Amino acid sequence: MTGSPVRTARPEHLAWPEAVELGVEAVTLTAGARRLVREVSLTAGPGEVIGLVGPNGSGKSSLLRAVYRVLRPDSGRVRVDGADAWGLTPRELARTQAVVVQDPGMDLDLTVREVVAMGRTPHKRLFDGDTAEDARLVAESLAAVDAAGLADRPFDRLSGGERQRVLIARALTQRPGLLVLDEPTNHLDVRHQLAVLGLLRELPTTALVALHDLNLAAYYCDRLCVLRDGAVVAAGPPGEVLTERLLAEVYGVVAEVAVHPRTGAPQVTFLPAGPPAGAAGPVPAGTGGPVPAG
Numbered sequence: 001m002t003g004s005p006v007r008t009a010r011p012e013h014l015a016w017p018e019a020v021e022l023g024v025e026a027v028t029l030t031a032g033a034r035r036l037v038r039e040v041s042l043t044a045g046p047g048e049v050i051g052l053v054g055p056n057g058s059g060k061s062s063l064l065r066a067v068y069r070v071l072r073p074d075s076g077r078v079r080v081d082g083a084d085a086w087g088l089t090p091r092e093l094a095r096t097q098a099v100v101v102q103d104p105g106m107d108l109d110l111t112v113r114e115v116v117a118m119g120r121t122p123h124k125r126l127f128d129g130d131t132a133e134d135a136r137l138v139a140e141s142l143a144a145v146d147a148a149g150l151a152d153r154p155f156d157r158l159s160g161g162e163r164q165r166v167l168i169a170r171a172l173t174q175r176p177g178l179l180v181l182d183e184p185t186n187h188l189d190v191r192h193q194l195a196v197l198g199l200l201r202e203l204p205t206t207a208l209v210a211l212h213d214l215n216l217a218a219y220y221c222d223r224l225c226v227l228r229d230g231a232v233v234a235a236g237p238p239g240e241v242l243t244e245r246l247l248a249e250v251y252g253v254v255a256e257v258a259v260h261p262r263t264g265a266p267q268v269t270f271l272p273a274g275p276p277a278g279a280a281g282p283v284p285a286g287t288g289g290p291v292p293a294g
């Protein structure tokens with residue numbers, strides 16, 4: 001498969017539900033005496049892809065945990081389609097919201113197909129079996145992340161990147177109106193990073209996604225929300241948010257930001273302190289950082 005672009009197929013078979021609006025309203029989170037997130041507000045309109053960025057420890061995962069109902073806010077609210085997410089049952093929320101986290105702690109003796117089929121659980125009653133529709137949906141979702149060939153493999157023997165793609169497929173089978181993803185490109189090679197984020201862009205669902213790669217975030221997200229020390233320090237379209245000054249202040253790095261001539265998205269080139277290995281002089285402008293395929 002190397003050398004050819006990853007082909008993803010947008011899963012179409014079962015209609016997607018209406019994308020929902022997400023509202024995070026002045027959410028504050030603490031753990032013991034430690035404040036993890038301070039008065040964070042953000043909105044994601046139906047179908048929008050919102051990127052959550054910020055340095056290590058800035059509160060991205062904690063905020064996502066409040067959205068997917070694992071960390072209860074001390075104050076503020078999370079609204080999913082207008083309803084208080086913490087007032088819904090986990091099952092009610094799971095009918096609307098699918099979550100992809102980095103380490104879901106699943107070392108189950110299940111095949112990939114069985115793991116992906118778990119995405120249908122919120123839509124079933126207790127003793128409902130899997131239907132032919134479910135099987136088709138599982139197959140489509142696996143194909144959408146270039147993982148059709150993994151269906152019969154034991155989930156716990158997959159590589160990191162394979163696991164990640166399977167967990168994304170499970171989220172797709174859930175047919176959510178809102179997707180919450182914590183570093184979904186973690187472990188993925190560059191082709192699969194582009195394919196997964198491209199798929200996210202294409203889907204009708206609303207998405208809140210924590211990302212470290214600022215160039216990918218700039219290209220694939222409608223808006224970015226930048227966290228530092230648990231608070232929002234900038235929010236808006238990538239072209240407005242990703243400035244050289246912000247990158248210096250928030251990340252403490254020297255960078256150049258230009259509009260990429262082919263993609264039209266902001267492209268960040270980080271300028272390390274010393275010359276790169278094998279080069280005689282300083283890093284020429286515009287040579288660093290991945291350029292997402294247009």
Ligand SMILES: Nc1ncnc2c1ncn2[C@@H]1O[C@H](COP(=O)(O)OP(=O)(O)OP(=O)(O)O)[C@@H](O)[C@H]1O
Nearest residue numbers: 031032034036054055056057058059060061062063
């Ligand atoms: N349960 C907890 N108890 C105490 N501190 C916590 C807890 N969970 C997270 N933290 C701390 O809160 C801060 C924010 O953590 P969080 O995981 O939300 O950051 P992040 O932005 O997702 O970081 P990274 O980019 O490294 O994944 C960190 O300093 C972390 O150590």
